[in-house]
Amino acid sequence: MSQGTHTPPKQVHLAAHFPGVNNTTVWSDPRSGSHIEFDSFRRFAQTAERAGFDFLFLAEGLRLREQNGLIYDLDVVGRPDTFTVLAALAAVTEHLGLAGTINSTFNEPYEVARQFATLDHLSDGRAAWNVVTSWDAFTGENFRRAGYLPQDQRYERARSFLHATRTLFDSWHGDEIAGDKASGTFLAEPRPGAFSIHDAFFDIEGQFNVPRSPQGRPVIFQAGDSDEGREFAAAEADAIFSRHGTKDAGQAFYADVKGRMAKYGRDRDQLKVLPAATFVLADTDAEANELADVIRHQQVSGQTAIRFLEQVWNRDLSGYDPDGPLPEIDPDLGEHTIARGRASVRMNRDPLAVANEYRALAEAKGYSIRELIINVTSRQNFIGSPRTIAETINDYVQADASDGFILVPHITPDGLGEFADKVVPLLQEKGVFRTEYEGTTLRDNLGLRPLAAGESSEEVAA
Amino acid sequence: MAARPQIHLAVALDGAGWHPAAWREPDAAAATELFGARYWLDQVRRAEAGLLDFVTIEDGFPLQTEGFAAPDARTDRVRGRLDASLIAARVAPVTSHIGIVPTVTTTHTEPFHVSKTIATLDYASTGRAGWRAQVGGRAGESALFGRRELAELSLEKLNTPEVQAQIAESFDEAADHVEVVRRLWDSWEDDAEIRDAATGRFVDREKLHYIDFSGRQFSVRGPSITPRPPQGQPLVVALAHQSIPYRFAARSADVALITPQDVDAIAGIVAEIRADQAEAGRAEERLLIFGEFVVFLDENPAVAIERKERLDEAAGEPYFSDAPVFAGSPGALADQLAEWARAGLDGFRLRPATVPHDLEAITSGLVPQLQDRHLFRREYEADTLRGLLGFERPANRYVTAIAA
Numbered sequence: 004m005s006q007g008t009h010t011p012p013k014q015v016h017l018a019a020h021f022p023g024v025n026n027t028t029v030w031s032d033p034r035s036g037s038h039i040e041f042d043s044f045r046r047f048a049q050t051a052e053r054a055g056f057d058f059l060f061l062a063e064g065l066r067l068r069e070q071n072g073l074i075y076d077l078d079v080v081g082r083p084d085t086f087t088v089l090a091a092l093a094a095v096t097e098h099l100g101l102a103g104t105i106n107s108t109f110n111e112p113y114e115v116a117r118q119f120a121t122l123d124h125l126s127d128g129r130a131a132w133n134v135v136t137s138w139d140a141f142t143g144e145n146f147r148r149a150g151y152l153p154q155d156q157r158y159e160r161a162r163s164f165l166h167a168t169r170t171l172f173d174s175w176h177g178d179e180i181a182g183d184k185a186s187g188t189f190l191a192e193p194r195p196g197a198f199s200i201h202d203a204f205f206d207i208e209g210q211f212n213v214p215r216s217p218q219g220r221p222v223i224f225q226a227g228d229s230d231e232g233r234e235f236a237a238a239e240a241d242a243i244f245s246r247h248g249t250k251d252a253g254q255a256f257y258a259d260v261k262g263r264m265a266k267y268g269r270d271r272d273q274l275k276v277l278p279a280a281t282f283v284l285a286d287t288d289a290e291a292n293e294l295a296d297v298i299r300h301q302q303v304s305g306q307t308a309i310r311f312l313e314q315v316w317n318r319d320l321s322g323y324d325p326d327g328p329l330p331e332i333d334p335d336l337g338e339h340t341i342a343r344g345r346a347s348v349r350m351n352r353d354p355l356a357v358a359n360e361y362r363a364l365a366e367a368k369g370y371s372i373r374e375l376i377i378n379v380t381s382r383q384n385f386i387g388s389p390r391t392i393a394e395t396i397n398d399y400v401q402a403d404a405s406d407g408f409i410l411v412p413h414i415t416p417d418g419l420g421e422f423a424d425k426v427v428p429l430l431q432e433k434g435v436f437r438t439e440y441e442g443t444t445l446r447d448n449l450g451l452r453p454l455a456a457g458e459s460s461e462e463v464a465a
Numbered sequence: 466m467a468a469r470p471q472i473h474l475a476v477a478l479d480g481a482g483w484h485p486a487a488w489r490e491p492d493a494a495a496a497t498e499l500f501g502a503r504y505w506l507d508q509v510r511r512a513e514a515g516l517l518d519f520v521t522i523e524d525g526f527p528l529q530t531e532g533f534a535a536p537d538a539r540t541d542r543v544r545g546r547l548d549a550s551l552i553a554a555r556v557a558p559v560t561s562h563i564g565i566v567p568t569v570t571t572t573h574t575e576p577f578h579v580s581k582t583i584a585t586l587d588y589a590s591t592g593r594a595g596w597r598a599q600v601g602g603r604a605g606e607s608a609l610f611g612r613r614e615l616a617e618l619s620l621e622k623l624n625t626p627e628v629q630a631q632i633a634e635s636f637d638e639a640a641d642h643v644e645v646v647r648r649l650w651d652s653w654e655d656d657a658e659i660r661d662a663a664t665g666r667f668v669d670r671e672k673l674h675y676i677d678f679s680g681r682q683f684s685v686r687g688p689s690i691t692p693r694p695p696q697g698q699p700l701v702v703a704l705a706h707q708s709i710p711y712r713f714a715a716r717s718a719d720v721a722l723i724t725p726q727d728v729d730a731i732a733g734i735v736a737e738i739r740a741d742q743a744e745a746g747r748a749e750e751r752l753l754i755f756g757e758f759v760v761f762l763d764e765n766p767a768v769a770i771e772r773k774e775r776l777d778e779a780a781g782e783p784y785f786s787d788a789p790v791f792a793g794s795p796g797a798l799a800d801q802l803a804e805w806a807r808a809g810l811d812g813f814r815l816r817p818a819t820v821p822h823d824l825e826a827i828t829s830g831l832v833p834q835l836q837d838r839h840l841f842r843r844e845y846e847a848d849t850l851r852g853l854l855g856f857e858r859p860a861n862r863y864v865t866a867i868a869a
Contacts, residue, residue, distance in 0.1 A: 030660055030667055031660070031662045031665075039588060039691070039692055040588060041557075041558060041588050041589045041591070045558065064690055065577070065690065066686075066690070067673070067688060067690060073670060074668070074670040074673055074688075076666045076667055076668050076669075076670050077665050077666065077667065078667060079667055080658070080667050080668045080673075081653070081658070081668070081690055081691060081692045082690055082691065083581065083584070083585035083588055083691050084578070084581040084582045084584070084585040084691060086550075086551060086554075086582070087550065087551070087554045087581075087582050087585035087586055087589060088554075088585060088589070090551040090552075090554035090555045091554040091555065091557055091558050091585075091589040093502065093555055094502070094506075094555050094556070094557070094558045094559045095558055095559070109575065110575075110578075111573070111610050111612070113526065113609045113610060114526075114573070114574070114610075117526075117548050118548050118551060120547075121547040121548040121551045121552070122551060124500050124501060124502070124547055125501075125502045125547065125551060125552065125555045126502075127501075127502075144684070144685070144686035145577045145685055145686055145687065146575055146577060146683075146685075147575060147682065147683040149684070175545075179545075180496050180497055180545070181496070181540075182488070182495055182496025182497060184488070184489040184490075184491075184493070187486070187489060187541045187779060188540055188541065189488060189496055189540060189541060189542055189543055189544060190539075190540040190544055191540070192540070193538035193539070193540050194536070194538055195528075195544065195545070196528060196545075205611055206611040207608060207609055207610065207611040208608050208609075208611075209527065209528075209536075209605050209608050209609045210527070210528040210536055210605075211528075212525075212526065212527060212528040212529070212544075212545055212546055213500075213545060213546070213547060213548075214497075214500050214545045304665045305665075306665045307665070
């Protein structure tokens with residue numbers, strides 16, 4: 004830079020989200036395969052690895068969603084266990100990071116730390132953890148403690164939970180196993196893994212029983228978008244899984260989160276901002292736009308549109324015609340919620356205002372219920388030819404709207420193949436995406452500093 | 466001539482083998498390799514090459530100690546382990562026939578999580594998953610979770626009323642845990658996923674079932690988030706040494722592992738378990754009973770005995786186990802297994818004293834000896850663990866209930 008050379012472009016990080024249990028996943032497409040059988044995960048992961056992606060990402064749900072008191076049946080329903088799938092994928096991939104969402108409410112730190120430390124060992128340093136919280140009594144009905152945690156304590160518990168696991172991961176320093184057969188010295192010290200954690204949420208002590216793993220601990224992701232969530236990410240996380248899909252919103256979020264890091268003594272490049280992104284690829288931009296429309300109609304069937312509308316109206320609208328006008332009746336503002344097991348419904352929204360917005364839009368454009376929902380719910384983030392998409396992605400990254408993207412295909416398990424074959428080579432041509440993996444661990448590939456033995460990132464900062 | 470009853474064989478994998486000095490053997494893996502995937506995969510593949518029915522993988526939440534004792538600060542034995550269910554998942558896609566049975570504790574875990582873990586292992590192995598359900602309660606274990614106070618098990622206090630009450634309660638909880646896991650496995654009917662484009666429905670929700678279990682330690686609503694696994698019901702295995710755990714195995718397990726010290730003890734234990742089984746209303750259900758041995762195997766029995774003595778000397782004390790210890794030739798072990806099988810056992814879980822030596826001796830020495838006696842398979846005859854052990858794929862309890 005100082006001698007007149009150009010700053011090398013930022014490298015794009017790409018990851019793949021296995022299609023989830025929501026309406027963006029099009030199960031009715033003839034190419035759509037199983038969401039449960041391991042072969043689908045194997046194919047999806049191997050495509051991501053062939054393309055040089057940083058990691059594969061699995062979401063989690065701990066109770067089947069319900070609406071109107073019935074199990075929601077219009078989207079994909081069901082998923083396998085996160086840890087088990089990731090450990091099995093470690094057998095059929097070599098470089099791909101293995102990231103899982105694991106809840107801090109219906110788990111305990113000792114067990115989760117063992118599972119992630121084990122996954123990191125079994126994958127030779129490729130484990131990552133997306134820490135999420137939940138609080139609802141609905142999910143709690145599947146667990147020992149039921150709905151024990153007040154909503155306003157969920158972040159406190161999550162932070163405390165993460166600190167507890169950090170302590171456990173760091174309880175082995177990496178030099179405890181001597182393994183000297185001749186002298187019979189297996190351990191170099193008599194009490195490895197000793198820990199003692201006593202705070203508002205946890206009262207635990209003993210010796211952790213998994214030796215230090217290749218990365219020291221899993222890469223930590225954070226997904227919440229609230230002020231608390233952003234602060235948590237700036238202080239603690241290695242990557243943030245954001246939802247800001249537009250360039251302007253992305254830049255504002257990026258600047259905000261990275262700006263919060265300095266006060267924790269952290270370098271800006273030690274937190275990767277990775278929004279989720281959907282895409283529609285075709286040979287030309289025009290074809291891609293047409294295809295995007297077709298897919299939106301697949302994603303929002305008439306019945307799905309009614310169900311979405313019910314989530315705003317908070318009442319049974321099954322008698323309405325999706326191809327007809329919006330209901331004249333107003334939303335139910337009661338405390339109960341019609342759609343249980345969905346995190347996002349009705350949070351921070353005024354249903355009456357939303358309903359009036361919808362009515363005005365429908366009237367202005369002449370939309371039916373279904374057309375309205377297609378237009379007010381998210382369109383795909385990237386739509387176009389391979390060149391258009393490659394340029395858009397690179398532009399976002401170079402403009403600091405993100406450090407890359409977590410791509411969510413709408414077809415399982417082969418919806419990533421076209422992106423891998425057509426877009427990735429264009430990014431490689433631009434010199435902004437790897438042609439081979441840089442390192443052996445996920446931390447290496449994400450450009451995160453290795454952690455020294457017994458060192459958490461906070462101690463690095465101190 | 467009627468085919469002779471076949472002996473089922475499993476091996477128990479733990480650390481560098483079951484003798485505390487096993488890790489010091491010249492052929493033993495380097496200590497750090499015990500925490501890598503390759504080591505476990507090699508062992509399971511070796512067991513599969515020997516056509517064994519299944520492997521179990523030991524586990525536990527506390528750092529290992531001797532017996533049930535409190536943390537002991539010993540530095541001369543294997544300490545540290547990986548989560549067994551994840552080791553099982555890691556080997557599942559790269560093996561093809563052998564059953565994979567991780568140990569998972571019932572005392573501190575969530576039945577909902579355990580159910581989907583084993584169901585998913587069954588998907589990853591295409592029908593070869595089992596679960597060894599193990600009660601917790603070792604010294605220091607409750608403090609790792611900080612959620613409840615349990616009387617700690619110790620050999621000295623084993624027969625006090627307090628500890629016996631605790632044991633009974635822990636096994637009752639374990640039975641509830643297995644019941645919840647089993648109901649969750651059945652909570653999706655096999656054909657619940659319909660992908661009906663005409664109605665836009667992905668599942669037929671009439672074929673998803675709330676399990677509504679309510680017990681002393683937990684209540685679970687269901688249904689599972691994971692569809693019914695390939696085997697319907699993966700195999701549940703339980704190790705039992707006395708009446709309370711015999712009753713648990715009889716109520717809850719498909720395979721009971723027992724530790725009679727001599728052939729004369731077999732009939733009494735088997736009778737007790739069968740009586741408990743009938744009392745639990747399972748008289749018509751298949752429940753296999755396996756014996757256990759720790760094995761030191763060499764073609765020359767004197768070498769096996771000498772090897773045990775050498776290992777004992779390295780460990781600083783003679784080796785004892787809850788299971789009988791066999792040191793001798795594979796042929797002599799084959800004779801003994803045949804005799805014990807005739808006394809009422811369906812198979813055996815063998816604990817190799819050292820790895821790889823004794824594991825190799827099981828697959829390359831003992832197995833051919835049993836085959837020569839027409840007591841063991843010459844090729845895998847089924848693709849699922851249930852199939853290998855002679856279990857049908859079971860009907861779904863919720864379908865049966867509706868049909869009735």
